[in-house]
Amino acid sequence: MQNDVSLKRLLMNIHTYGFGIVGGCPLTEADTVEVCERVGHLRNTIFGHSWTFTNNAALADSSYTNQGIGVHNDNTYLLEASGVQVFHCLFHDGSGGENVLVDGFKAAANLKMKHPEYYDALVRIPLQAEYIGDGHKVIGTINLLQENPITKQLDAIRYNPFDRAVLSHTSFEDTKLFYKALKALSLELNSSANEIWIKLTPGRVLLFDNWRVLHGRAAFEGKRVMTGCYLAKDQLNSRLRSIAGLNLY
């Protein structure tokens, strides 16, 4: 990460596959931040600039438990979800805790091929997502599938059953259609054919595109210390244009 050749390889891995891994990072939050700042400025959210946490049942977010977590995107309750999400496991003295990644764009493409009316419904019908707890009440009005206004290609998927609020603003017909479409998309997202499982080990920093890739994890035993942070999509796209020479809309 100390030269632009390695940085370009990381950026292209995130762009092409949805994720990239940097090895050999020292086991501190500050060193993890330093790696990520090679990509761009970190994004400050309700979780702070960056964070380090261990299992803590007192907090509201499911991340702080040791239970398994189904696949989802983060920040669906923010008006603009973070574009890059970072995980670095600093310590784990037990078993389990493998992370799963799912390509949301592939799942959405499968949905569009099998049920175009469901794909269109998820692009068109707005919903709300919310984070309520730990002193926060953040509510975003979003679309589950978000297309680029110029290319009409899928720009983002914002799927999170833990954050999704009730539909109280839609017509009866749209409500029925939305839930049928959501169920069909959920089947695609939870298909084992679309999963990659990764065991994060100390020293390996995982960076992935939160607008495309969903993540989850298996339950675990023992003490586990994770550090991480977010970057805005603008930071990633800026570097893809300036370092990797891509022409992105």
Ligand SMILES: [Fe+2]
């Ligand atoms: Fe998450």
